[in-house]
Amino acid sequence: MLSHVEENYLKEIYGLQEATLRGVSTNSIAEKMQTKASSVTDMLQRLSNKDLVVYTKYKGSRLSEKGRLMAISIVRKHRLWETFLVEKLNFLWDEVHDIAEQLEHIKSDKLIKKLEAFLGNPKFDPHGHPIPNSNGQINKLNSVSLAEFKIKEEGVFVGVKDSSDSFLKYLNKMNIAIGDTLKLLYIEPFDNSFLISANTRQFNISENVAKNLYLRSE
Amino acid sequence: MLSHVEENYLKEIYGLQEATLRGVSTNSIAEKMQTKASSVTDMLQRLSNKDLVVYTKYKGSRLSEKGRLMAISIVRKHRLWETFLVEKLNFLWDEVHDIAEQLEHIKSDKLIKKLEAFLGNPKFDPHGHPIPNSNGQINKLNSVSLAEFKIKEEGVFVGVKDSSDSFLKYLNKMNIAIGDTLKLLYIEPFDNSFLISANTRQFNISENVAKNLYLRSE
DNA sequence: ATTAATTTTTAGATTAACCTAAAAATATAT
DNA sequence: ATATATTTTTAGGTTAATCTAAAAATTAAT
Numbered sequence: 001m002l003s004h005v006e007e008n009y010l011k012e013i014y015g016l017q018e019a020t021l022r023g024v025s026t027n028s029i030a031e032k033m034q035t036k037a038s039s040v041t042d043m044l045q046r047l048s049n050k051d052l053v054v055y056t057k058y059k060g061s062r063l064s065e066k067g068r069l070m071a072i073s074i075v076r077k078h079r080l081w082e083t084f085l086v087e088k089l090n091f092l093w094d095e096v097h098d099i100a101e102q103l104e105h106i107k108s109d110k111l112i113k114k115l116e117a118f119l120g121n122p123k124f125d126p127h128g129h130p131i132p133n134s135n136g137q138i139n140k141l142n143s144v145s146l147a148e149f150k151i152k153e154e155g156v157f158v159g160v161k162d163s164s165d166s167f168l169k170y171l172n173k174m175n176i177a178i179g180d181t182l183k184l185l186y187i188e189p190f191d192n193s194f195l196i197s198a199n200t201r202q203f204n205i206s207e208n209v210a211k212n213l214y215l216r217s218e
Numbered sequence: 219m220l221s222h223v224e225e226n227y228l229k230e231i232y233g234l235q236e237a238t239l240r241g242v243s244t245n246s247i248a249e250k251m252q253t254k255a256s257s258v259t260d261m262l263q264r265l266s267n268k269d270l271v272v273y274t275k276y277k278g279s280r281l282s283e284k285g286r287l288m289a290i291s292i293v294r295k296h297r298l299w300e301t302f303l304v305e306k307l308n309f310l311w312d313e314v315h316d317i318a319e320q321l322e323h324i325k326s327d328k329l330i331k332k333l334e335a336f337l338g339n340p341k342f343d344p345h346g347h348p349i350p351n352s353n354g355q356i357n358k359l360n361s362v363s364l365a366e367f368k369i370k371e372e373g374v375f376v377g378v379k380d381s382s383d384s385f386l387k388y389l390n391k392m393n394i395a396i397g398d399t400l401k402l403l404y405i406e407p408f409d410n411s412f413l414i415s416a417n418t419r420q421f422n423i424s425e426n427v428a429k430n431l432y433l434r435s436e
Numbered sequence: 437a438t439t440a441a442t443t444t445t446t447a448g449a450t451t452a453a454c455c456t457a458a459a460a461a462t463a464t465a466t
Numbered sequence: 467a468t469a470t471a472t473t474t475t476t477a478g479g480t481t482a483a484t485c486t487a488a489a490a491a492t493t494a495a496t
Contacts (some may be wrong), residue, residue, distance in 0.1 A: 005483065026444055040486055041445055046482085058491055060442060089332040102324045108317050114307040244474055259475055264452085276461055276474060319441055331459065 004105045007074050009033065009043050010052060011104075013063055014071035019137065023060020076132040078104040078117055079125035086126040087119060093126040094168035127168075127179050128159020128214065139202045144217065147210040148192070153213030154183035162212045174203060180214060222323045225292050227251065227261050229322075231281055231290035241278020260362060276288060287354045294350040296322040297343035298333055304344040305337060311344040312386035345386075346377020346432065347394050362435065364400065364412070365428040372401035373433030380430045400433060 002010075012032040016024040016171040026044065030037045052067035063071060081103040085096040113134070116122075123139055124130055130139040143158050157180045160167065171177070176198065185193040185202070192207040205213075220228075230250040234242040247256045262279055265271040270285030281289060299321040303314040331352065333430065334340075342348055342358055348357040361376050375398045378385065389395070394416065403420070404413040410425040422430075 003482075027442095035483090037444060037486065038446080038486080042483075089329070089336055091332065095328075099324065099326050102326075103321075106317065106320045110309075110313075111303075111307070111317055114309065118307055154310075162227075189237055208401075221452075245472095253453090254455065255474060256456080256476080260453075 001107070002070065006043070006047065006050075006052075007070070007105055009040075009047060010067055010071040011061065011074045011078075013053065013061060013069065014075065017062055017071065023056075023062055025060050029061075030152075033189040072132045072138065074104050074152055075135070078135075079129055080112060080119065080122075081130045082125045082127070083119050083122050083131070084115060087122075092172070093163075094165050094172065096175065097163065097165065124159070126178075127163040128157075129163070135145055141214070142216065143214040145211050146184065146213040147207060149184040149215070149217070151184055151212075152216055154181060155180050155217035157213055158216050159214045160212055161214060167209075167212060168173070170209070174205070175201075176213075182213070219325070220288065223259070224265065224268075225288070225323055225324075226268075227258075227265060228281065228285055228289040229292045229296075231271065231279060235280055241274075241280055242277050243332055247279075256373065270295065290350045290356065291356040291379065292322050294352070294354075295324070295330055297349045298330060298337065298340075298344070300343045301337050301340050301349070302333060305340075310386075310390070311381075312383050312390065315381065315383065322330065342377070344396075345381040346375075347381070359432070360434065361432040363429050364431040364433055365425060366412075367402040367433070367435070369402055369404065371435055372399060374399050374436035375431055376434050377432045378430055379432060385427075385430060388427070392423070393419075394431075400431070 002033070009029070012029060013024055016028055016032065026037050026040045029044075033040065035059055044053055044055045044061055047053040047067065048061075048191060051064055052070060053061050054064055055061045076179045078100045081100040082096045085091040086093055091099075116134075122131055124141070128141070128143075130141055132138045141159060144155075146155075149155070157176065157178055159178065160171070176182075180198050183195055183197045184194060187193070188195065188204075194205050194207065194210045196205060227247070231242055231247060233296045234250065244255050244258045247262075248258045251258065262271055262273045266273040266279075267287065269282055270288060271279050272282055273279045281339065288342040296318045300314045303309040303317060304311055309317075334352075335421055342351055342359070346361075348359055348360070350356045356414070359377060362373075363379070364373075367373070375394065375396055376391070394400075398416050402412060403415055406413065406422075411423065412423050412428045414421055414423060
């Protein structure tokens with residue numbers, strides 16, 4: 001059975017390897033885990049001994065199939081718990097991350113199955129991220145970043161890329177919520193800021209914000 | 219902030235000290251914690267340094283007021299989570315202990331407050347044990363063990379003393395559930411077994427089982 | 437293609453939580 | 467009350483997960 005720490009490593013490596021086809025660097029893991037590269041090397045050797053990671057000195061790491069499935073199962077638990085916290089306990093979407101970070105390590109397959117049923121088998125978590133099924137399959141959401149929209153294109157806001165507290169709080173303040181229909185009106189050439197309309201109102205967002213908003217168009 | 223292990227020690231010491239006015243022995247803690255006496259001594263010294271336990275070498279230990287409140291808060295979380303598992307996720311009462319043992323360590327006051335409200339501020343858990351309030355106050359339940367009943371006395375079964383899997387499964391099998399009205403008909407002098415009636419049916423239980431059933435009479 | 441910079445690994449320590457074996461304190465029994 | 471048994475503590479060691487500092491490998495730059 002894996003420790004909380006091992007599970008966290010798997011989860012972070014999974015997140016990193018999804019963004020690249022090459023090996024995940026030791027330093028990038030250290031940054032995500034808020035720890036030192038030397039600690040990461042230690043852990044990689046341990047995970048490699050357990051056949052959860054394919055690790056070659058100085059060459060970066062990838063999860064083994066076994067490791068990938070473990071990582072996805074943690075992501076699954078995380079997202080189900082986040083959904084529970086928001087849907088059932090009325091937490092706001094920017095409050096749930098740290099708590100789900102703890103809950104994701106609770107060990108009980110039966111619990112997760114029952115939780116999922118209790119929530120009505122949700123397919124997406126409160127941030128619009130797909131919830132893997134119990135076989136580790138993930139519904140890739142066919143959405144695209146607002147930063148890639150053309151002028152006058154519109155779409156429904158279905159999820160964030162980055163779900164940090166600060167970004168979610170910003171969206172709260174701007175009154176932008178999942179389900180809103182957003183339309184790109186204009187890109188200011190000077191600073192690349194985006195002029196957006198939603199319902200009746202109009203507002204500006206930075207390019208960075210646009211990159212973090214995922215929409216389903218057509 | 220306390221580690222899971224420290225929290226478990228506090229919880230077990232609390233359970234033990236409730237049963238006596240004297241110091242809790244190192245060995246009794248070791249037995250509960252499924253560990254060695256020497257490990258317990260280590261931990262007692264650590265908890266004592268943190269002012270959670272009043273520990274005097276060779277003389278046994280008691281929780282400090284601070285330690286007692288911490289212990290009660292863990293018991294509170296445990297019982298709220300057990301209630302959640304049974305009431306909302308449809309677990310049976312003999313399945314929830316190990317999962318609640320993990321959930322009780324999740325750190326978030328807000329979570330526990332919201333969970334409590336979501337459950338409708340329950341006063342007792344699925345085993346009939348009182349749920350401490352957020353100030354650490356506990357509703358002492360005024361019930362008495364069936365073993366202390368007189369012949370022909372009857373009462374409502376409100377809680378178990380021991381909530382081990384095996385005992386709860388035994389009660390399931392015997393079809394004895396919280397809320398049942400039980401009446402003591404006869405005590406067999408030969409083996410001290412108890413003849414009980416519940417509704418229409420009659421059955422025998424051992425003295426040991428009787429000691430573990432708590433009823434509210436009159 | 438060497439040198440310089442960066443990344444990664446190793447070596448050696450630390451801390452929490454455990455262990456075994458031995459020593460010390462306390463309790464019990466004759 | 468002295469010997470014996472039991473309980474508890476100490477001493478010293480282990481493992482997981484971390485750290486710092488130094489060494490080794492890789493990458494970048496002139």
